[in-house]
Amino acid sequence: MTVEPTAREALDEARFDITSAQQALCDGDDLRQAQYARAAIDSAATTLLDPLATHREVVAARFFLSTGLALDGRANTCGADSIHTDDEASGLTPADQLWLQNYLRTRGHQSRPALAVDDGIGL
Numbered sequence: 001m002t003v004e005p006t007a008r009e010a011l012d013e014a015r016f017d018i019t020s021a022q023q024a025l026c027d028g029d030d031l032r033q034a035q036y037a038r039a040a041i042d043s044a045a046t047t048l049l050d051p052l053a054t055h056r057e058v059v060a061a062r063f064f065l066s067t068g069l070a071l072d073g074r075a076n077t078c079g080a081d082s083i084h085t086d087d088e089a090s091g092l093t094p095a096d097q098l099w100l101q102n103y104l105r106t107r108g109h110q111s112r113p114a115l116a117v118d119d120g121i122g123l
Helices: 007-027 030-049 055-072 085-090 094-105
Strands: none
Touching: 007 030, 007 055, 030 055, 055 085, 055 094, 085 094
């Protein structure tokens, strides 16, 4: 029996996969970069489709979706230009904006201090 991850578990997986894709980018490993980016896209989509996901989790998932699409490297990715994460984040409550900023800064793992793709929030 397979148990689907909760919205937060899928979001945590997306964050881990984004970090792994960024590490692969720094290492020059295009194959691993694309694999992790696609895994992040899938996990972000899982959060987006979960009816129990909170609004701030949905916004965080869209940040990871946007970053995953950028790291995937496939040209003309459908829908990438319609993701406006800064606008969405500005609609959150101040407490949720703070949570989002902290969540996006915290990585599942990070072995290098600076990563090549900035998925930070401009608030």
